[in-house]
Amino acid sequence: MHLKNIIESRHSLIFRIVLIISLTTSYAISYTGIQFFVESEPGGNYDAITYLSMYNSKIVHGHWRYRLLTPSLARVLPDLPSSLFNDSRVITDFWIAKVKFGIINFLFLSTTGILLFYFLLSLDLSFYESLIGILLFYTARPVIQSAGAPMVEASAYFFLILCLYAIRLKNLLLLTLGFSIGLFAKETTFLILPVVFFSELKNRIKAIFLLFPGIAIYLIFRFYIHPDSQENYFHLKYILSAGPRLCSLIRFNKAVDLFSSFGLLWIPVIYALINRKGPTQILRWSYLFLFLLGMIFLLGFNLGRILFYAFPVVIPLALYGMRSMLGKTAKN
Numbered sequence: 065m066h067l068k069n070i071i072e073s074r075h076s077l078i079f080r081i082v083l084i085i086s087l088t089t090s091y092a093i094s095y096t097g098i099q100f101f102v103e104s105e106p107g108g109n110y111d112a113i114t115y116l117s118m119y120n121s122k123i124v125h126g127h128w129r130y131r132l133l134t135p136s137l138a139r140v141l142p143d144l145p146s147s148l149f150n151d152s153r154v155i156t157d158f159w160i161a162k163v164k165f166g167i168i169n170f171l172f173l174s175t176t177g178i179l180l181f182y183f184l185l186s187l188d189l190s191f192y193e194s195l196i197g198i199l200l201f202y203t204a205r206p207v208i209q210s211a212g213a214p215m216v217e218a219s220a221y222f223f224l225i226l227c228l229y230a231i232r233l234k235n236l237l238l239l240t241l242g243f244s245i246g247l248f249a250k251e252t253t254f255l256i257l258p259v260v261f262f263s264e265l266k267n268r269i270k271a272i273f274l275l276f277p278g279i280a281i282y283l284i285f286r287f288y289i290h291p292d293s294q295e296n297y298f299h300l301k302y303i304l305s306a307g308p309r310l311c312s313l314i315r316f317n318k319a320v321d322l323f324s325s326f327g328l329l330w331i332p333v334i335y336a337l338i339n340r341k342g343p344t345q346i347l348r349w350s351y352l353f354l355f356l357l358g359m360i361f362l363l364g365f366n367l368g369r370i371l372f373y374a375f376p377v378v379i380p381l382a383l384y385g386m387r388s389m390l391g392k393t394a395k396n
Contacts, residue, residue: 086176118136138168217369224246326378
């Protein structure tokens with residue numbers, strides 16, 4: 065067998081292994097979200113009630129109304145035949161809506177895991193370390209809690225890692241498309257702006273300018289085409305109330321929520337940061353923590369879920385921290 069064929073067969077095998085792991089874990093998360101989400105007891109996923117209203121073409125107010133992508137994709141999915149479900153299953157509109165959200169979230173979660181694997185490989189992590197990395201993602205508390213429910217977290221994770229991987233590939237077209245579409249998945253896609261600024265792209269100023277059309281389209285849609293008179297986050301009264309919200313973060317349950325975003329992974333992460341272990345790019349991207357903490361300061365809720373958007377930085381740091389703690393200086 066020629067060397068080229070050997071390399072291609074190895075790459076194909078690696079992809080199949082990653083695909084199996086990503087599909088299996090994503091199915092488990094999505095299935096659990098469908099089965100156990102109850103409208104009367106959302107279990108912390110209170111936003112899901114709003115997204116279900118959007119799915120049903122009802123008018124909603126607040127920042128949720130601009131997270132169009134997942135509810136719209138779920139709505140355009142064709143109804144599934146009742147023969148796919150258990151005979152004892154009572155098929156209601158609510159159940160069908162949950163299933164459609166589950167299918168969309170499953171697709172986004174699966175592709176997120178695959179992209180995350182190759183993103184980790186691009187950071188000089190080994191095959192096995194990268195596999196551990198995607199499992200750390202799938203078993204994280206925010207993913208298990210929210211990514212399978214009628215929420216938009218799965219699509220937000222996807223566009224975030226898509227943009228970061230595009231930066232690693234130096235693919236500005238993919239970065240621009242991912243960013244522009246991702247803004248309508250969730251506004252956390254704006255985090256890509258500081259990520260690009262602190263990237264090692266030689267043409268990062270050009271990359272930032274290429275993001276402006278997507279920003280303009282989003283802002284025009286949000287504030288001129290489809291404005292919301294009940295929007296809170298841009299009101300002076302809401303901004304001035306940030307102080308009391310910050311004080312509420314001192315409470316024990318808030319601290320637990322913040323810590324649980326990554327749990328004990330914070331230990332190797334802190335070790336990696338203190339000892340400067342990991343690629344220069346990831347260490348530079350650790351500034352993402354500051355932007356997320358700023359969001360938490362302004363919003364004052366869903367602390368762990370917001371901080372988890374640092375997963376493309378935290379997971380590589382955790383892996384490099386664990387490698388260093390184990391005394392490994394070479395990839396295995």
